[in-house]
Amino acid sequence: MLEPNVAQRAHDTPRNDVPTKRSGMSFPERHPYLFWQIIGWSLLLVDFIFVVIAVFNDFGEWCYPIIVFTFIGVLFAIIGSPFLIYFTRKSQVPDTRTSAEERVIRNDITTIVMLRNKAYGTLTGVAAVALVLVLAYVTYILGERGHILPGFISMVFMVVVPCIVCSQYLAFIRKRFMEVPDAARLVDVREDYYLSDLRRSRIPILPLPTPPSDAMLDFLYNWLHRYLMGDRLALITLTRSDLRRIGIVLVDGSIGDTEDDIDANAPLIAIPERQLDLSGANRAQFDKECRAIGAFVLPQREADAGVHAEGMA
Incomplete structure (x- = not known):
């Protein structure tokens, strides 16, 4: 933790x-x-x-x-x-x-x-x-x-x-x-969590170019608003080095890039799915949108040590 x-x-x-x-x-x-x-x-x-x-x-x-x-x-x-x-x-x-x-x-x-x-x-x-x-x-x-x-x-x-x-x-x-103005005030960003929870539950992770600003939180809330069951959105911030602690190495697929070429402190944002309504057609649409913007889900098997993530920011 x-x-x-x-x-x-x-x-x-x-x-x-x-x-x-x-x-x-x-x-x-x-x-x-x-x-x-x-x-x-x-x-x-x-x-x-x-x-x-x-x-x-x-x-x-x-x-x-x-x-x-x-x-x-x-x-x-x-x-x-x-x-x-x-x-x-x-x-x-x-x-x-x-x-x-x-x-x-x-x-x-x-x-x-x-x-x-x-x-x-x-x-x-x-x-x-x-x-x-x-x-x-x-x-x-x-x-x-x-x-x-x-x-x-x-x-x-x-x-x-x-x-x-x-x-x-x-x-x-x-x-x-951006139908919800100033949506950043409705977002709760946490940094305290158990890394093992990222494996046990399905939590999409989105690479970010910088630590999330108000503008990024506005975007994330308005994107997930159609799936959100409540009024507030809970997100978890972490880095690549945090994932390495549980044996996950992210590869962005760029030719010639190695693990040493990537910043270990590159920010990531995790989206717990328990707050989202992903029943019916919502699941397929949400997964499609996640893939399109480069979000990915960590493998739940300990043997899977690497994740190929497209669209790294």
């Missing part, structure tokens, strides 16, 4: 111990607008040089598609990326500790929603592709008839609008998924 005096809520960690989103961020993450502007103007320079070379060397008509598609990429980088960055930032998950945690939450929400409502994601994807094709056709017709400015505007819309539609759709499903 772990020491009971460390049984505290994970999201009550002092702020000076919490890594900020800007720590360890790459240049594109710190300056996304400048990054895409540099790419856009660099592509435009390359495209201009290619046009000049093509004109003086008479490369023929095969060079036109290269010029056009490169120019479309320039439009996205210079004109489209600010819109995409703006709408993406509006849909960011608040209260996350790192960008990795935010990315995991966003991806897991999208994955679960798609499993529960497959038709919406398919229809949105089809609508986005159809919109691109329609705008491409309009751009072509306007160019053929000599309407340069309307054709240019249509080309910009062809690049920008589908990205905005997809971004806003993902923001919509995330907002709809």
Whole structure:
């Protein structure tokens, strides 16, 4: 059994111990607008040089598609990326500790929603592709008839609008998924438990990129809300080193990774199933969602010394 005096809520960690989103961020993450502007103007320079070379060397008509598609990429980088960055930032998950945690939450929400409502994601994807094709056709017709400015505007819309539609759709499903606001206050996080209980009972374990923040607890509560029998959710925090005490070694399946390459203190969250209603069709749906986001169940036989866990954060 772990020491009971460390049984505290994970999201009550002092702020000076919490890594900020800007720590360890790459240049594109710190300056996304400048990054895409540099790419856009660099592509435009390359495209201009290619046009000049093509004109003086008479490369023929095969060079036109290269010029056009490169120019479309320039439009996205210079004109489209600010819109995409703006709408993406509006849909960011608040209260996350790192960008990795935010990315995991966003991806897991999208994955679960798609499993529960497959038709919406398919229809949105089809609508986005159809919109691109329609705008491409309009751009072509306007160019053929000599309407340069309307054709240019249509080309910009062809690049920008589908990205905005997809971004806003993902923001919509995330907002709809989080139907219980401030759900972290309804989550009880424990660190005192018997390791042997993880083998005797069926407890799904989910790898996390960082110790659970309020945002992660909000996500976990809203995910499990449809299965929860009561109002509160009880979770157990542990690490890889805790599992090694009972002979469990986690392998994420990455080529070349060994046990020594993985942080022994990498956080995990355990979900006791006794608080969930998994009768009937709920069991199959819950298991499917667990597999999709990388949660796994420990083997109950002592002979099984390793667990292969997909989707390690």
